[in-house]
Amino acid sequence: MSGTPTAAASSPGTAGLRTEAGSIRPCEAEQAERPALDAAAARAAMVAQTEEQGVLGPGLVRDALMVLPREVLMPQAYVRRSAPGEKPPRWDLLDWAAPQDRPELVEVLYGGASVLVQHDGEPLLGRARGSRSGAAITSMSTVMSVTAVLLEELDLRPGQRVLDVGTGAGVTAAVACQVCGDQGVVTLDRDRHLTDAAAVRLADLGFRPEVVHGSGEVGCPGRGFDRIFVSYTVERVPTALIEQLAPGGKLLVHVTTASPSWPALAIVERTADGQLQAELRAVEFAHRAGHGMERIFLTEEFRQHITTAPGARTQRSTLALPADTDRGLWLAADHLLGGGLVRDFSAEHLVIGAPGCGSWLRVKPVGHRRWSVITHGPRDIWREIQALATRWRAAGSPDRYRLLFEPDGGQRAVSACGRLSWHLPTPRPLDDGAST
Template identity: 75%
Template sequence: MVAELEARHGLRPGPVRDALLALPREVLMPQAYVRRSAPDKDPPRWDLLDWSAPEDRPELLGLLYGGGSVLVQHDGEPLLGRAGRTRSGASITSMSTVMGLTASLLEELDLRSGQRVLDVGTGAGVTAAVACQICGDRGVVTLDRDRHLTDAAEVRLADLGFRPQVVYGPGEQGVPGAEFDRIFVSYAMERVPQALVDQLAPGGRLLVHVTSASPSWPGLAIVERTADGRITAQLRAVEFAHRAGHGMERIWLSKEFRRRINAEPGTWTQRSMLAPPADADRGLWLAVDHLLGGLVRDFGAEHLVIGAPRCGSWLRVEPVGHRRWNIITQGPRDIWKELQDLKARWQAAGSPSRYRLYIEPDGGQHAASACGRLSWPLPNLHPLDQGSAP
């Protein structure tokens, strides 16, 4: 797994690599789910693989060290003392994140011995274990809103010889009264929680994915407190992000909506010599996520396909020769025009891939290009969403 992270994700020699090599993942995740039903089969069906069953070990090892997501909890169940068997219906409610994403974020966190670390969203305990290995467990606090996850993590981290402080509670509130050199949030949010910013020590760094209701174009917020106490932050466009936190609204393209987009002729077709925005223009797509609202991309389509589930509008782009495209649209929104107008604004702002993130003392937050010509506010958290975590 580590060799694959080096080859494909640029994992470098250093403390994160050493910690991953030293971490027996089967201790943290002695059970994991594997889906046995087809993706479109309803209800879905999973089998729970168990390390204590010798016949399960080869498949479980493949899951644990394959680098992909590891499914650890079904329908909010307790993790300790459960029997291996088939589950159907409901959904997977906790998983260990894809290792390429986790490793790159842990490297960016710049963990060092003796640091005080807050791990928000305990999950299977992987990031907490890495932090304990690098920084020492006395300075590590791991926090989750699901008591079943914290109970299991406390036991399994102890089996590894680590005894961090394990806290059950709302993630966005952090640990009131404490200060941390590093804060890592393992789920996406609509904005940076002010309580976590307040808990950054001088010289501290906070990482959290920030996204709208759409899962398509996320950003990574990097927040730092300088030695003299000032807060500086940026929002960087990224390709992949953590899953949305508990209670956060999400919009998707349903199977039926995707079928309609790909099969129907649309209400308007135009020939264009304007190229669709490139996938590599991540800074533009991050702006699309926040400024054009309600759009979701079908990344499984061969060419650019975007839908707006709330109003039924959609866009399909098909190449028809050298530097010519058919732009097929339907619905009340002209998504193509919206994209081209925003692309012009983005280019006029210098085609940024990252934006300054302003976190005001009164709680307001907004992102802006360096020249200030492209900006948007981040939404306030709704009262019912305060303190949610995965």
């Protein structure tokens, strides 16, 4: 079902009119405005920083990001004003139409961090700038480095049919339209407020892709796509999207358990003769969880308890501490150690908790290749990790796993040698949580 609105507030100018050659050019009036020039300089700096990080190289994606005025897609954005832990949380909605907001909004849009675009499921069109409190941010544009990595991996090319699942602010859809041409792009989201706003703002850039309000798990039945990009995290690859992948096509989606600590990127490709090839690649960062997906976290109280409590078991260990860069091990641990483990990445040394049962692990170095290991609760998390590390090394220390789609609908990750494997959870109803 189309999400095209009948009326909407206008975006800032028409900074993104497409030329006949398909590029985005600023209007002459905006070229004369200093804020627009500042935004252009900030955009170039953002792209340069992403290149310096090694996640973006020369090519069509870089060219599209260089000419994409994010202030047209996100003419309003939230900035958190409350301190960490302050209740209720407070945000200010900045508006490009307010000159006093523009300097800070430029920093928000082009700083490379997530951009907060929706509070408490509100409509995006026709909002008044100002303060909000309570509730939560319900949609955001993903960190630029993560978006760039995925767009590069997607390998967009002119003329491709693209399904963008999780419209959000429309950044991915805009890049796909710029690179591939908007005639073959479909962008879909479960939140009609997001699709309504995206349709208007993409049109302000000169793009008119098909904008669909619907479930990301369903996609567009009966159609085929050369590229499918899912901008939220799931527990398994949606079967309907696999079926909509055309020969020669590629699908990207982040996969994880209820724990947010050790995600994977699922890369699914369909060969020219229709065969599926897929892998799970351990990654450091992922999208937000999809709508309705269970998530577990360490509360501030639990973190403080782990930091200060004496623990039930203390030992000195000479066993090698698994490195943060051993992401293939941590990915396997997320699935094979019974689930429920969450890493506290804010801690100076290794801290892992199991909120479900209250178990925890605290490790710190106490000398050359010696560690103090303190554990508490019914689970001995240190013993579990070390036992799995032995299995992981015996399997060749993989950082990626083959992803097999079984006849009964199961999805199984397996190391190249076959010695380490696990099944992804069975399917359950889940809608998308837009993010990009």
